[in-house]
Amino acid sequence: MITDITDFCQQFYASTFIPILYFQWPSEIQWSCPSVLKKMGTRNAILESKIKFSTNPDYFITDSYSYFGFVNINNSPSKMDFIVIGPIFSTPVSEDTIQGFLRECCLTGESAEEMKHILINTPCITFNQFLHMLSFIHLCINGEKIEVSEHFQTRIDNSIQNNISRQYSMEMYNKREYLDFHNTYEFEQAFMDCITHGDVPRLEASFKKQIAENPIKTGILSSNILQHTRNLFIVSATLATRAAIAGGLDTEQAYQLSDLYIHECERTQDIDAFNTLNYTMMADFTTRVGNRKIPIEGLSKEVFQCIQYISQRPNEPIQIDDVAAFVGKSRSYITKHFKKELGFDMSSFIMRCKLEEAKSLLTYTDKSLSEISNYLCFSSQAYFQNVFKKKYGITPNEFRKQPKKQEC
Known part of the structure; x- marks a missing residue:
């Protein structure tokens, strides 16, 4: 003591x-x-x-x-x-x-x-x-x-549970009486499937269909309309984040993107602006997943772990042996299954992640080519410029001078 x-x-x-x-x-x-x-x-x-x-x-x-x-x-x-x-x-x-x-x-x-x-x-x-x-x-x-x-009594509080149960019973009674039910589940599934598959055109079509045919009925999440709308946005961000991760987007990137959109939501004070922000967020997630172009159906746990490990470390000099050690498999086993399930080899995916990060840095920062090259662990700036041009057909400087697009 x-x-x-x-x-x-x-x-x-x-x-x-x-x-x-x-x-x-x-x-x-x-x-x-x-x-x-x-x-x-x-x-x-x-x-x-x-x-x-x-x-x-x-x-x-x-x-x-x-x-x-x-x-x-x-x-x-x-x-x-x-x-x-x-x-x-x-x-x-x-x-x-x-x-x-x-x-x-x-x-x-x-x-x-x-x-x-x-x-x-x-x-x-x-x-x-x-x-x-x-x-x-x-x-x-x-x-x-x-x-x-x-x-500190952090276990289940039966009095709270009983109170919620009473409210639930009355709410369900009234909804059945007046046929006033949520209709969001099918829309959620459709939107999330678009994000998971990186399908922007289908996402746009789903939004148009929802607006034209059957407006969404949501529950009441707050007596204050602004807070109600903000809460709905946070729910949407949570679902979109999970769908993007399931589609192959790096978990840290997905959560960081979600945090940024929620922070923007907290600053929004106009109801109409929430709708624009919500669609922008879902389109952003969908575009980023689509840019990965990774077939998600039938992926083994080990290969999915490889994708996440590599995606989170574009600024590290990782090698195939590092990835194999992370998932606990031999080099030959993991490279064989990676190529079989995805259709491209692990080395090219490591380089792809580095170059995608380079595109983002060139587009949204003013970092020099030397800084970007060092950050992404290329052996030299000249090598970075060569592999970038080989992949995209233009030099990093030429890419930077292009008009900005809403993608990474």
């Missing part, structure tokens, strides 16, 4: 960069790291009103969705000494989030700037990681091991 609380807090911060305080309720903060937290008097606005004494450890979430966790030090003389961690966010903080938190803390001027620096530089962790971090601190300080799911 830890006896030197200050030393523990210093070591904890040095290893995690999570803000940590030694708080003696209801007096001032005794110690903090970063040290500027102490002089800010954060406890006046947040800690003092939020700390409860029924559970140890415990946490609270502020209106700006920051996490604070606290552990009561059982053997402290006053029994009112706490270790507090936070503020912590699960996603990178936006300017709006920062300003909201500063208002909660009643911070202005120099203190606000110092807190803003802390928020920007504090690592993001998931809520589950946050709870386990509290459990770890409690074990170190109080020598007591807790079961996170039981202690």
